[in-house]
Amino acid sequence: MPSLRLEAQERDTMKLTSILTKVLMALTGLAWFGFLIGHLTGNFLIYSGPEAFDAYGRGLRELLHGLVVYLTEIALAVFFITHMVMGIKTSLKNREARKQGYATSGNSGQSTLASRTMLVGGVIIAVFLVLHLYQFRMQWKHDDPSDSLWGLTVGTIAHPAIGGFYVLAMAFLGMHLSHGFGSAFQTLGIFKPTWRDGLRKAGRGLGWIIALGFASFPVWAMLTQKV
Numbered sequence: 001m002p003s004l005r006l007e008a009q010e011r012d013t014m015k016l017t018s019i020l021t022k023v024l025m026a027l028t029g030l031a032w033f034g035f036l037i038g039h040l041t042g043n044f045l046i047y048s049g050p051e052a053f054d055a056y057g058r059g060l061r062e063l064l065h066g067l068v069v070y071l072t073e074i075a076l077a078v079f080f081i082t083h084m085v086m087g088i089k090t091s092l093k094n095r096e097a098r099k100q101g102y103a104t105s106g107n108s109g110q111s112t113l114a115s116r117t118m119l120v121g122g123v124i125i126a127v128f129l130v131l132h133l134y135q136f137r138m139q140w141k142h143d144d145p146s147d148s149l150w151g152l153t154v155g156t157i158a159h160p161a162i163g164g165f166y167v168l169a170m171a172f173l174g175m176h177l178s179h180g181f182g183s184a185f186q187t188l189g190i191f192k193p194t195w196r197d198g199l200r201k202a203g204r205g206l207g208w209i210i211a212l213g214f215a216s217f218p219v220w221a222m223l224t225q226k227v
């Protein structure tokens with residue numbers, strides 16, 4: 001009898017840990033989603049030319065003496081690491097469960113390309129992000145008026161190897177976001193069961209709109225700029 005109670009307690013603890021993991025993943029993923037919408041909106045100024053984009057970049061960097069960018073970056077780094085660690089753990093656990101012939105996640109019956117590529121897509125997005133921050137965040141000297149962020153950005157992504165990798169990374173971002181957005185809302189349980197399909201579809205659409213928006217910059221740069 002005591003061992004049965006112990007087993008039940010163990011099961012409850014595992015269930016709670018799994019729910020907490022999912023909630024943390026959903027919240028950190030949604031925070032990044034919010035950042036991406038803002039980042040994409042600002043990036044559309046690339047199409048307005050160097051003056052507008054550089055003024056926007058400098059304005060952001062100098063907001064509250066750089067404090068806004070600094071705090072945003074710390075928050076994004078914490079969210080990203082939390083999301084990645086929890087995501088790898090969940091993926092490995094689900095893979096182990098599938099090997100043993102049973103499923104731990106409630107939606108394993110509706111496996112899609114997007115849901116199956118969450119781990120590999122996440123790793124590609126992480127590699128993209130390291131390259132991306134090195135290329136733009138570290139290379140641009142915003143306090144040097146002769147250094148143009150537009151010139152650096154467009155000149156970099158117009159290069160076929162870099163632009164091509166950006167487009168590939170955005171394809172994975174689209175899959176990741178399209179699946180993740182629906183899952184996050186499902187986890188947080190903030191919609192009624194009758195809203196479920198609608199929100200999943202909306203999440204899928206929104207994820208792809210964001211990814212296509214980002215992919216449009218390297219495609220445009222590769223087609224119109226000489227390197």
Ligand code: HEM
Pocket residue numbers: 036039043057060061069072073076125129132133136137138140149153157166173214215217218
């Ligand atoms: C493909 C199109 C993209 C372009 C042209 C682009 C452009 C840029 C530029 C120019 C900066 C530097 C801003 C600065 O130094 O103040 C930047 C920063 C950043 N980008 Fe992107 N970006 C793109 C996609 C993405 C994606 C898909 C992600 C995330 C998955 C991302 C995440 C970031 C982050 C975290 C920063 C640093 C933000 C900060 O310093 O506050 N970017 N991006």
